[in-house]
Amino acid sequence: MNPAKNYDDAIHNQSYEARYLTKRITNESMIYDAGRTKESLNGYWSFGIDQYDTCLRARWFEENYVDKDGRYNPMDFSFDEWEKMPVPSCWNVQKEKYFLYEGSAVYTRTFLYQNHGEERVYIKFGAVNYDAKVFLNKEYLGCHKGGSTPFYVEVTGLLKEQNRILVVANNTRNKDHVPTDNTDWFNYGGIYRDVEIIRLPATFIKDFTIALVPDGGFDKIRIGLAIEGAEKNGTANLKIGGLSIDHTVEIRDGLGSAVIEVRPELWSPDNPKLYEASIEFGEDIIREKIGFREIRVDGQEILLNGKPIYLKGISAHEESVKNGKAVSDAEIVENIKLAKEMNCNYMRLAHYPHTERAAQIADEMGILLWEEIPVYWSINFQNQKTYRDAENQLTELIRRDRNRASVIVWAVGNENPDTDARVAFMSALARKAKELDPTRLVSAACMLDHVNHMIDDRLADELDIIGANEYYGWYQPNFDNLVKLFENSKPIKPVIITEFGADAKAGHRGTVDEKGTEDCQHEIYRKQVEVFNRIPYVKGTSPWILYDFRCPRRLHPITQNYYNTKGLLSEDKSYKKLAFYVMQHFYEGR
Numbered sequence: 001m002n003p004a005k006n007y008d009d010a011i012h013n014q015s016y017e018a019r020y021l022t023k024r025i026t027n028e029s030m031i032y033d034a035g036r037t038k039e040s041l042n043g044y045w046s047f048g049i050d051q052y053d054t055c056l057r058a059r060w061f062e063e064n065y066v067d068k069d070g071r072y073n074p075m076d077f078s079f080d081e082w083e084k085m086p087v088p089s090c091w092n093v094q095k096e097k098y099f100l101y102e103g104s105a106v107y108t109r110t111f112l113y114q115n116h117g118e119e120r121v122y123i124k125f126g127a128v129n130y131d132a133k134v135f136l137n138k139e140y141l142g143c144h145k146g147g148s149t150p151f152y153v154e155v156t157g158l159l160k161e162q163n164r165i166l167v168v169a170n171n172t173r174n175k176d177h178v179p180t181d182n183t184d185w186f187n188y189g190g191i192y193r194d195v196e197i198i199r200l201p202a203t204f205i206k207d208f209t210i211a212l213v214p215d216g217g218f219d220k221i222r223i224g225l226a227i228e229g230a231e232k233n234g235t236a237n238l239k240i241g242g243l244s245i246d247h248t249v250e251i252r253d254g255l256g257s258a259v260i261e262v263r264p265e266l267w268s269p270d271n272p273k274l275y276e277a278s279i280e281f282g283e284d285i286i287r288e289k290i291g292f293r294e295i296r297v298d299g300q301e302i303l304l305n306g307k308p309i310y311l312k313g314i315s316a317h318e319e320s321v322k323n324g325k326a327v328s329d330a331e332i333v334e335n336i337k338l339a340k341e342m343n344c345n346y347m348r349l350a351h352y353p354h355t356e357r358a359a360q361i362a363d364e365m366g367i368l369l370w371e372e373i374p375v376y377w378s379i380n381f382q383n384q385k386t387y388r389d390a391e392n393q394l395t396e397l398i399r400r401d402r403n404r405a406s407v408i409v410w411a412v413g414n415e416n417p418d419t420d421a422r423v424a425f426m427s428a429l430a431r432k433a434k435e436l437d438p439t440r441l442v443s444a445a446c447m448l449d450h451v452n453h454m455i456d457d458r459l460a461d462e463l464d465i466i467g468a469n470e471y472y473g474w475y476q477p478n479f480d481n482l483v484k485l486f487e488n489s490k491p492i493k494p495v496i497i498t499e500f501g502a503d504a505k506a507g508h509r510g511t512v513d514e515k516g517t518e519d520c521q522h523e524i525y526r527k528q529v530e531v532f533n534r535i536p537y538v539k540g541t542s543p544w545i546l547y548d549f550r551c552p553r554r555l556h557p558i559t560q561n562y563y564n565t566k567g568l569l570s571e572d573k574s575y576k577k578l579a580f581y582v583m584q585h586f587y588e589g590r
């Protein structure tokens with residue numbers, strides 16, 4: 001149908017978004033960036049909340065200050081006079097008026113670029129929640145979906161001496177997204193992790209994997225390489241000084257791999273041994289700090305470096321009162337120190353990929369990690385696009401962190417209703433994780449059968465470890481059913497209790513029967529761990545949760561006030577509740 005003669009695209013086009021859903025930026029454009037020189041684009045960007053998506057509708061990114069007849073446009077935008085917003089940050093905690101905002105926001109800045117004669121240039125975004133449309137020098141470059149994983153936009157040949165980058169970030173929840181529109185955490189928005197320019201030679205190392213061969217011998221490492229560029233044949237060189245490795249790897253058609261006989265000192269939480277490694281091909285070099293360890297399941301045992309281990313864990317969201325999701329290194333270190341003070345050897349990073357700094361710091365400090373994609377509750381399991389987004393987020397996570405010794409589990413979801421569509425969707429994700437990384441364990445935090453009191457989830461067949469969330473004593477008031485559950489269940493593989501707990505307002509005291517008091521939370525923890533001691537196939541737990549966190553579903557004005565208070569510490573981590581010491585004691589003895 002021809003548009004009306006007075007049709008004005010900027011105000012009448014109700015399907016304007018379609019032109020920005022082309023050029024999907026996915027895991028396929030990822031590059032390996034460890035140890036590379038990066039030029040930061042962090043700092044104060046011009047910022048504007050754009051509830052009606054006028055920037056995308058009226059194409060502000062083209063900066064048409066005059067119309068096609070040369071007449072001066074009404075100045076709806078003057079980027080450089082806009083307010084300034086720090087990148088990285090979450091807009092919700094930068095200004096009170098943005099706290100609950102969900103929608104599009106426009107970020108833009110100019111930057112100078114001196115071409116050094118390099119051949120390939122990328123701009124890396126650590127994460128943008130939830131989707132990001134990227135424009136450079138008035139040109140649309142692409143759209144990334146998924147709020148917790150990095151993405152790389154190639155800008156080779158597009159940079160000038162003076163450049164403008166513009167990003168429309170949109171955190172609107174949507175039932176077809178991953179996560180869907182209903183979760184139990186706060187929906188922060190923004191460019192909340194680093195933005196960096198990465199310069200590469202014409203031929204460069206696009207991907208690199210290195211790990212101990214998980215065959216129980218602890219005497220071989222396997223490396224894999226993928227090369228991008230014109231020179232797809234040649235030799236790469238791996239150096240690991242601490243192991244006297246100086247090994248060449250044949251590259252054919254852009255791919256190469258090798259198995260090298262060596263007995264490295266094994267990485268573990270008690271001995272987080274890291275080796276300086278470098279890998280060179282042509283003019284390109286990447287540098288990594290690598291820990292070598294093996295994680296396996298044998299029957300109902302979890303074996304770390306061949307020895308049975310009990311995962312003495314705690315769950316944590318990626319959040320701080322001050323920074324929202326844009327947590328600092330210091331806050332990550334603080335969380336790991338608190339976990340270690342609790343005698344933990346393991347953390348469940350729920351319910352989405354935390355910053356890559358978390359696994360890097362965990363490698364250094366020595367703590368095992370469960371990393372998870374936000375296939376949470378009632379994802380739209382029928383929707384193929386939703387599956388594609390979930391699989392892309394899983395691939396981006398695994399490709400980002402698969403050289404991190406601390407990461408032992410890839411988790412494909414949490415508390416999902418056990419429908420046929422869900423089993424198919426999550427089984428495919430579990431198999432994809434195994435295909436991408438056969439050296440780690442795959443799991444999910446499953447719901448229980450509270451009618452028959454059993455651990456009975458059809459997804460378990462695809463998992464190495466069965467994660468089980470249970471709230472006996474809290475959501476399931478009759479605690480006696482926990483023992484019945486364990487007696488009724490006959491799992492053939494290790495089970496970890498991925499969540500249990502209770503709300504308690506910090507400092508609120510009362511009787512053990514008064515819900516919301518520390519005494520009640522303490523009593524539930526005491527009874528829970530007493531039962532775990534008696535169940536041989538429970539091989540770990542990660543109570544919910546290290547500290548209280550923001551949640552728009554928690555509205556009781558006195559005891560919750562917009563916070564989920566199941567933390568073992570207060571939201572600012574300044575106060576330890578009584579139940580913290582139950583876990584500290586329980587783990588001490590193991």
Ligand code: GCU
Pocket residue numbers: 184351414415469499544564566
């Ligand atoms: C669920 C869910 C958590 C949630 C918790 C709670 O198990 O996995 O994300 O916060 O229970 O209800 O507090």
